[in-house]
Amino acid sequence: MAEKRWYPAKTQYCKHAGGEVQLEVHVVLPPEYLPDQPPHVVGHRCSHGLQCNLLTQPSCVWAGTNPAYDPFSEEE
Template identity: 45%
Template sequence: MATVVWRTLKERDCERVGERVQLQAKVVYPVSALPDGPPRVLAHRCSRGMICNACDRPACQWAGSLPDIDPFASG
């Protein structure tokens, strides 16, 4: 059976929540019977995305509420 894990890609300071956040990817690793297949990325998220989504305005693509805005793109 394939292994599914959330891997941390980057850590950044987020102005919106005022703390350090982890930008993560949901990665599926192939079963050992097919070891030559590359891992696949299924989704992205922010470790504090739930806090951003509870605020009164959309946040960013990492929180899942505003797909065109990536405040961490330059860093």
């Protein structure tokens, strides 16, 4: 049976969160009898997204409140 898991992909300082956050990917792993199949990425999230959603201002695309701002795409 296929397995779904969240894996950390990147750790970065987020100005909006005021600390280190992780970008996580939701991966569907193939069943054991199909080992040559690659895993499928079905979603992304930020480890601090829930706390950012509680704020009154839109935060970023990973929190789901501001699709125009992606703090992980900026190189510092």
